[in-house]
Amino acid sequence: MRVFLTGASGFIGSAVIEELKAAGHEVLGLARNDANAAKLEAAGVAVHRGDLSEPKTLAAGAAACDGTVHCAFIHDFSQYVENIAIDRRAVEAMLAALEGSGKPFILTSGTLMADPGREATEEDGASADGPGAARGATELVVEDYARRGVRAMIVRLPQVHDREKHGLVTYAIEVAREKGVSAYVGDGANRWAAAHVSDVARLYRLALEKGQAGARYHAVGESGVPMRDVAEAVGRRLGVPAASITPEEAPAHFGFLAMFAGRDAPTSSRLTQERLGWTPTGPGLVEDLEPVAA
Ligand SMILES: NC(=O)c1ccc[n+]([C@@H]2O[C@H](COP(=O)([O-])OP(=O)(O)OC[C@H]3O[C@@H](n4cnc5c(N)ncnc54)[C@H](OP(=O)(O)O)[C@@H]3O)[C@@H](O)[C@H]2O)c1
Numbered sequence: 001m002r003v004f005l006t007g008a009s010g011f012i013g014s015a016v017i018e019e020l021k022a023a024g025h026e027v028l029g030l031a032r033n034d035a036n037a038a039k040l041e042a043a044g045v046a047v048h049r050g051d052l053s054e055p056k057t058l059a060a061g062a063a064a065c066d067g068t069v070h071c072a073f074i075h076d077f078s079q080y081v082e083n084i085a086i087d088r089r090a091v092e093a094m095l096a097a098l099e100g101s102g103k104p105f106i107l108t109s110g111t112l113m114a115d116p117g118r119e120a121t122e123e124d125g126a127s128a129d130g131p132g133a134a135r136g137a138t139e140l141v142v143e144d145y146a147r148r149g150v151r152a153m154i155v156r157l158p159q160v161h162d163r164e165k166h167g168l169v170t171y172a173i174e175v176a177r178e179k180g181v182s183a184y185v186g187d188g189a190n191r192w193a194a195a196h197v198s199d200v201a202r203l204y205r206l207a208l209e210k211g212q213a214g215a216r217y218h219a220v221g222e223s224g225v226p227m228r229d230v231a232e233a234v235g236r237r238l239g240v241p242a243a244s245i246t247p248e249e250a251p252a253h254f255g256f257l258a259m260f261a262g263r264d265a266p267t268s269s270r271l272t273q274e275r276l277g278w279t280p281t282g283p284g285l286v287e288d289l290e291p292v293a294a
Contacts, residue, residue, distance in 0.1 A: 196282020
């Protein structure tokens with residue numbers, strides 16, 4: 001398959017490139033500047049120039065390929081809602097270009113957006129309120145096109161990690177370094193799901209190859225890691241204490257991350273594992289957060 005990959009220069013896109021190439025697929029990677037174009041070419045990836053804010057450029061890339069994996073996103077959380085709107089327009093343009101083609105399209109979404117407090121499953125539709133609502137609206141666009149002749153699917157990501165990057169925990173590490181304390185909210189019993197980046201990349205490939213139109217897949221290796229365990233591991237990594245803060249203190253401490261920090265979002269991937277024959281095998285989030293042995 002020739003696959004159009006947006007976000008090809010990013011953390012997850014880079015892993016998806018390796019996974020797709022190893023399975024014999026060709027990749028056309030989106031790059032919005034010369035530096036990333038050169039990086040992709042050096043990795044043996046054909047380059048498509050474009051930008052999320054110019055939807056036609058992405059539609060052209062999608063139309064030129066047998067399948068599309070959408071991993072690009074503008075991670076400026078001070079403009080979160082605006083960036084989601086930009087993303088949605090780009091997704092609409094790509095899907096419109098694929099209407100009636102039967103080709104696969106994978107939207108990247110997130111697990112933290114589900115309703116808090118109970119284990120979310122693939123059967124749960126897009127969240128209608130809370131921090132997930134804006135991005136959840138893009139899931140609805142994908143579900144619409146799944147009924148209009150596109151094998152359109154949703155892959156929901158938890159905190160995706162390796163030894164260097166850890167999803168939103170990467171930002172929590174920056175806050176802990178700056179403030180000299182690794183904080184959790186309340187008793188820190190609230191849980192975030194997680195997955196190793198190699199498992200996530202394999203899931204994208206399996207969905208591309210055999211996923212069903214309209215399906216939601218959860219790339220979840222660990223269904224719920226307590227945030228106190230995460231904060232303590234961050235503390236060990238940085239050599240700073242872990243400590244509880246109140247929900248009222250969270251905005252001043254965490255900044256934009258406060259909207260997620262106290263959220264309890266355990267997430268199942270049981271149906272994904274059954275439906276795609278996917279078995280996560282990578283290390284856990286806390287293991288990947290531990291200090292590098294001297
Ligand atoms: N990592 C996680 O734990 C996690 C968890 C949940 C959801 N997600 C979602 O998964 C997707 C991939 O995340 P990631 O961790 O790989 O992010 P990342 O490392 O920040 O990569 C983002 C990608 O988007 C591209 N991009 C940014 N602005 C763009 C624009 N205006 N036009 C075109 N491309 C643009 C970047 O290109 P440049 O190199 O040119 O900036 C980069 O390739 C995103 O949708 C993210 O929100 C990730």
